[in-house]
Amino acid sequence: YRVTPETVKQEAKKEQQEAQTQQPAKETGATAQAPQQPDKSKYVIDPDKVDWEALKNFGLSKEQLEKAKALEPMLRGYKSPGAFTIAGNYNSAIMKLDARLSFRHDKDGNVVLAIHGIRQKPELERPFFGHEFSKEDKANLLETGNMGRIVNLKNYITGEMIPSFVSVDKVTNELVSMRASSVQIPDEIKGVKLNKEQKEALQEGKGVFLENMISNRKNPFSATVQVNADKKSLE
Template structure:
């Protein structure tokens, strides 16, 4: 039975570099979008959409799988019986899309691909981790002063449960009978012969060990320069992990720990397309050989275009991006907070440092302001901004938080005068810094104040 066209809609699309809307007819054999002019004569080939059903889900599932940058397209849903007329009206409105009346009408007809991409993303997030948590030896973590909750709160747990190293450095404590050793390391789970997962610790090194042979491979001066400059050796090397057996690998430096990391060349897949840019055969061969290529016109998730050097990164087990402002890029990527031994001249106790590691609030007394006078404050780690926040009140209890250094009552007047340049009637014209707990100027300060006031009046 033929379906009534009054119950059907047609999907119109406007591509980024096209001036007019076109009607969608489907996908070609290569998965690309097929379109026709929105004329009544072409109506038989239009993709018809049941107004009361949800066939758009399948269409946009295929669309989002095929196109790396769906934001280059705008889709509009219009009645099948009024395709030509509605398309002409929408074309005029798209010339001035910010006009309120045009914006409202366009919004009523627009269908956004990203709405379907979000649904797919949410579904993918529900996939279980590759490592079963019940097979992880969590006691090993506790022995290093690290909890499962800490890994989860700092967003390190999920990558680790998928056979990756922790994205950031984690402070660990190694305790012996007479000594506690504190350091930073990247952690990972590695499977043993029994199928259980033990902890692998990748501690921070002072510098990469590039002067000694790597499993029988002596690195050349060019290799060393490449490692120090770009983080990769720039070629495929062939170490012998087993006697008489050569394994081709890519070699890189872990930028957080300075550890040399290798990845088997046969396990790294060179993609045909990266961030919306198709690679030619020469570019793919350069990457497969471990060399760097420069690619322009790639598209970030935000939709912005960017250029970068691409090269296989053994630490990431894939293609790495290197920008001209690499130092700034590294700073943006790493916001991991290191636990300090002291703050503003005040040594932190081991208990205070452990509380900070657990993301708990501590109260520190005896810190010094710009004038060298003491003050107190509550302190807590801000992982999102990668820094320590200072509070007037306890942020775990107070309803209103202040994210600035604010002293307690014993130091309030002293800090206001010494560091903030403020003054009340009692301290007016007193230039000498007040001491801790001092709210009134001394007799000597009072005399100086009277002389200044008299001079000012004269």
């Protein structure tokens, strides 16, 4: 089990309700409810392949992740919604930091824990996978958290140039990228149908102001919608 830093919106918090099934009690003849096993097909990470015992080396536990409602998004390939305090002793050096967490597969297919430490500010003065941030890029990232356009980022292992969106993790200030090809723009957002120009603008990473959207509580609202690489979706 290894710790690897991730080199590459906040996903909306979702609670999974475990289905329950009726099973007969062995002695009384009464019925008792037992939870079914979670549906692993929707997970990017197989929970059976996570070394839960090794999490204790960092002051963490499976139960702690469940209580914080972090386990579900982490198994689905996202970061934990909030930060955790990580503590450990490595070669006589004591490490303690606040970080968001995620599970990743290493090159051998093993599940590893990625630790996304909190930074004071985004590192915009250094090249990001070969991309030099322009003055406008920096302003957009600091103001909205999204760069607002697609740029080519270099995969230093394969040499491939990958069209990508870039955003700032608003919890850790980490720069995050996402392949532009992985985004599918819907025909409708919160009850508002998108026209061709709006869909094209969103696909290019631009922000689009939409009026009279309907919230989950059935209230109308207006807001700017844009692709967020950290949340891996529109926000």
